[in-house]
Amino acid sequence: MEAGVAITREDVLHVARLARLEIPADQVEEVQGQLSAILEAVGKVSELDLSDVEPTSHPLDVVNAWAEDEPRPSLSREEALANAPDPSEGAFRVPAVGS
Amino acid sequence: MTGWEPVVGLEIHIQLKTQTKMFCRCENVWGEGPNTRTCPVCLAHPGTLPVPNGRAIEWAVKLGLALGCEVAERSVFHRKNYFYPDLPKGYQISQYDEPLCTAGRFAVPGSGGDHEIGIVRAHLEEDAAKTVHVGGKAGRISGAAHSLVDFNRGGTPLVEIVTEPDLHSPEEARRFLQLLRQTVVELGISDAEMEKGSLRCDANVSVRREGEEGLRTKTELKNMNSFKFVGDGIAAEVARQIEVYESGGEVGQETLHFDPASGRISSLRSKEEAHDYRYFPEPDLVPVEPPAALVERMRAEIGELPAARIRRLEGELDFDLSYGLVASGRDELYERVPGERRAVANVVMNQLAATGAHPGRVNAEELGKLIEARDRIPRATFDEALTAAGEPGFTAERYLAEEAVTDASELDPVIERVLAANGSQVAAYRSGKEGLLGFFVGQVMRETQGKANPKVVNERLRERLGA
Numbered sequence: 001m002e003a004g005v006a007i008t009r010e011d012v013l014h015v016a017r018l019a020r021l022e023i024p025a026d027q028v029e030e031v032q033g034q035l036s037a038i039l040e041a042v043g044k045v046s047e048l049d050l051s052d053v054e055p056t057s058h059p060l061d062v063v064n065a066w067a068e069d070e071p072r073p074s075l076s077r078e079e080a081l082a083n084a085p086d087p088s089e090g091a092f093r094v095p096a097v098g099s
Numbered sequence: 100m101t102g103w104e105p106v107v108g109l110e111i112h113i114q115l116k117t118q119t120k121m122f123c124r125c126e127n128v129w130g131e132g133p134n135t136r137t138c139p140v141c142l143a144h145p146g147t148l149p150v151p152n153g154r155a156i157e158w159a160v161k162l163g164l165a166l167g168c169e170v171a172e173r174s175v176f177h178r179k180n181y182f183y184p185d186l187p188k189g190y191q192i193s194q195y196d197e198p199l200c201t202a203g204r205f206a207v208p209g210s211g212g213d214h215e216i217g218i219v220r221a222h223l224e225e226d227a228a229k230t231v232h233v234g235g236k237a238g239r240i241s242g243a244a245h246s247l248v249d250f251n252r253g254g255t256p257l258v259e260i261v262t263e264p265d266l267h268s269p270e271e272a273r274r275f276l277q278l279l280r281q282t283v284v285e286l287g288i289s290d291a292e293m294e295k296g297s298l299r300c301d302a303n304v305s306v307r308r309e310g311e312e313g314l315r316t317k318t319e320l321k322n323m324n325s326f327k328f329v330g331d332g333i334a335a336e337v338a339r340q341i342e343v344y345e346s347g348g349e350v351g352q353e354t355l356h357f358d359p360a361s362g363r364i365s366s367l368r369s370k371e372e373a374h375d376y377r378y379f380p381e382p383d384l385v386p387v388e389p390p391a392a393l394v395e396r397m398r399a400e401i402g403e404l405p406a407a408r409i410r411r412l413e414g415e416l417d418f419d420l421s422y423g424l425v426a427s428g429r430d431e432l433y434e435r436v437p438g439e440r441r442a443v444a445n446v447v448m449n450q451l452a453a454t455g456a457h458p459g460r461v462n463a464e465e466l467g468k469l470i471e472a473r474d475r476i477p478r479a480t481f482d483e484a485l486t487a488a489g490e491p492g493f494t495a496e497r498y499l500a501e502e503a504v505t506d507a508s509e510l511d512p513v514i515e516r517v518l519a520a521n522g523s524q525v526a527a528y529r530s531g532k533e534g535l536l537g538f539f540v541g542q543v544m545r546e547t548q549g550k551a552n553p554k555v556v557n558e559r560l561r562e563r564l565g566a
Contacts, residue, residue, distance in 0.1 A: 069118045
């Protein structure tokens with residue numbers, strides 16, 4: 001997003017929905033102001049001439065870190081399900097999702 | 100559908116048969132008990148970090164090369180964010196604007212020549228977990244429907260391939276997918292079985308007036324799980340769109356489900372409002388810059404591709420046989436078997452296939468002897484020999500010793516019996532239903548326990564019935 005583009009109320013509600021966050025109606029305006037301030041701060045970067053700078057997706061100057069395709073032991077099913085609130089038939093049971 | 104041209108692009112997911120998952124070293128297996136191949140990484144426990152599978156990267160490069168793609172000098176993993184119970188991290192690690200392979204071309208031979216299909220990209224990603232829906236009205240839990248999630252598949256490696264909208268008939272789409280599957284199987288990187296879900300296909304479908312430039316609104320047909328359904332589903336959607344336009348309507352962008360049982364197409368409820376995945380570079384993974392040595396090593400492992408082999412076989416067979424042999428992976432056996440090419444092709448493609456014998460285990464020299472003697476030995480003996488052709492130590496010798504009955508003095512009484520017992524069919528034949536000849540041949544073969552020479556039986560029957 002470019003600097004100076006203000007966050008609208010709809011933006012806040014949309015992003016909140018995507019993130020499954022519930023923002024009480026009387027706080028939307030406050031969040032709107034906070035998000036705008038953050039964007040504005042980040043937008044400072046675009047005041048610089050960065051045409052010679054490669055985009056950085058990672059702070060380390062490292063590439064090609066991968067592992068051999070050799071199996072290691074997995075958790076037991078009991079361990080895997082230890083934190084499941086409602087296990088069933090060896091699986092994580094969750095509320096129905098659209099099929 | 101005269102006057103209209105289908106425009107189809109495919110999105111294909113191929114599950115790699117690596118030993119371990121994409122970003123952890125849990126075993127990558129199919130069919131084990133639920134949640135027996137998981138760890139803190141693929142269950143998304145806090146504080147865990149992904150480590151890519153080197154072999155998956157190699158194989159994705161190999162597949163990209165086989166698709167004529169350019170292998171990127173630099174490739175980056177992204178997070179694709181959405182909430183669903185089969186995705187414990189709340190995002191899928193995938194690739195976005197810097198995929199591993201881009202800009203390929205894959206030839207689909209047809210009877211009128213090759214058609215090159217553009218490959219937009221081939222990238223690596225992790226699969227979601229498997230979800231089974233239970234309960235509901237008829238379920239154990241009164242009224243409440245639930246889903247059971249099995250994370251064994253969660254985090255296993257997938258290659259996603261996206262084609263240009265270059266396919267112009269359901270048949271061509273099906274053929275593209277079959278040759279792609281055969282390629283993947285030969286590369287040794289996936290089982291690519293649609294029934295098991297290790298090869299999945301979605302189709303983007305639109306139509307336009309013949310000669311029209313540009314593209315109209317497309318719909319997305321989801322998860323067709325057999326080659327036949329891919330062809331049938333696209334055909335049904337093409338027909339639907341043409342009807343919409345011809346009745347003055349507009350096609351709307353939507354995701355559709357094809358029901359092969361009814362042949363009907365229905366709209367799927369969108370699982371995420373407007374595809375807004377908020378991709379951003381995965382901060383836990385560093386870029387992949389495939390070393391030249393790795394790329395060349397993969398290139399050297401690729402043999403002659405199916406499309407090229409079809410073209411080569413067309414020098415001695417017609418297109419359908421050439422295509423059929425290659426697409427079914429039977430051409431390797433065909434090439435090893437000596438003898439008259441068309442006869443060999445027909446036996447390998449049809450009769451031998453029907454016996455279920457594995458083509459790789461068949462002794463080609465012995466099969467050649469058998470095919471050469473085909474008209475001389477009894478039909479039943481030939482069939483019996485084919486059934487045994489895939490067994491270890493198979494030799495043709497003992498079958499070749501049996502001679503079919505060609506002696507008219509032995510066959511004529513049988514023919515007379517068959518004709519006498521089937522008077523009404525004889526009358527029908529004589530009044531023009533000549534297709535019944537096969538019926539009489541079959542009866543004579545049955546009477547002789549398959550020992551008659553079919554060629555002689557045909558001749559004698561024709562002569563006798565013509566009188």
